[in-house]
Amino acid sequence: DAGxxxxxxxxxxxxxxxxxxxxxxxxxxxxxxxxxxxxxxxxRLIHYSYGVKDTDKGEVSDGYxxxxxxxxxxxxxxxxxxxxxTSVYFCAISETLGQAWAPRGYTFGSGTRLTVV
Amino acid sequence: KNQVEQSPQSLIILEGKNCTLxxxxxxxxxxxLRWYKQDTGRGPVSLTIMTFSENTKSxxxxxxxxxxxxxxxxxxxxxxxxxxxxxxxxxxxGNTDKLIFGTGTRLQVFP
Numbered sequence: 001d002a003g004x005x006x007x008x009x010x011x012x013x014x015x016x017x018x019x020x021x022x023x024x025x026x027x028x029x030x031x032x033x034x035x036x037x038x039x040x041x042x043x044r045l046i047h048y049s050y051g052v053k054d055t056d057k058g059e060v061s062d063g064y065x066x067x068x069x070x071x072x073x074x075x076x077x078x079x080x081x082x083x084x085x086t087s088v089y090f091c092a093i094s095e096t097l098g099q100a101w102a103p104r105g106y107t108f109g110s111g112t113r114l115t116v117v
Numbered sequence: 118k119n120q121v122e123q124s125p126q127s128l129i130i131l132e133g134k135n136c137t138l139x140x141x142x143x144x145x146x147x148x149x150l151r152w153y154k155q156d157t158g159r160g161p162v163s164l165t166i167m168t169f170s171e172n173t174k175s176x177x178x179x180x181x182x183x184x185x186x187x188x189x190x191x192x193x194x195x196x197x198x199x200x201x202x203x204x205x206x207x208x209x210x211g212n213t214d215k216l217i218f219g220t221g222t223r224l225q226v227f228p
Contacts, residue, residue, distance in 0.1 A: 041220060042206070042218030042219050042221070043218040044218075090161075092160070105153070108160025108161050108162070109160050110158065110159050111160055
């Protein structure tokens with residue numbers, strides 16, 4: 001997706017190991033988000049950022065931490081991966097907080113498929 | 118509890134046919150509703166946004182409707198194409214900036 005890149009695209013890891021997913025944007029948008037997508041659930045917000053070093057929790061933040069040291073990069077870390085964290089993770093960016101005034105809505109990355117075995 | 122429910126869960130149609138996807142929400146107060154298209158292996162892409170005062174909005178072959186009184190929205194796809202095969206996600210916002218996502222409708226278009 002234009003302007004936003006997630007890495008890696010796929011990862012398999014063992015239970016108990018730390019994992020970091022990276023989101024990189026070239027749009028200079030202030031707001032960045034991490035979501036997870038699971039069958040039977042809508043996308044659920046993990047954490048979001050409203051500026052460099054400014055982050056806040058979403059609805060499913062337990063077991064996850066984030067960092068944003070530069071405008072363009074937002075990292076999601078699973079400190080000790082568990083099988084329940086097997087999911088597809090999406091990063092998103094937006095010009096404004098919320099979708100009302102964002103002309104194109106949120107721009108999502110292509111996702112990272114994480115499998116914890 | 119604020120919820121967004123979509124129906125049907127999945128739908129199969131033949132190329133060239135029309136279809137309508139439904140979204141019912143209980144989010145209150147209501148601010149706006151956006152439809153996204155998600156191709157397999159990709160992130161969602163916005164199709165259209167509707168605010169409280171809007172009843173209908175079109176984007177090419179996609180037409181979204183909103184009835185804020187009954188808290189229902191629909192997405193109508195005209196003359197479907199193979200490239201319309203995707204999941205369609207309804208996303209609602211209330212008076213906060215929190216987005217509430219539906220679980221989506223998976224559409225498959227066959228030749």
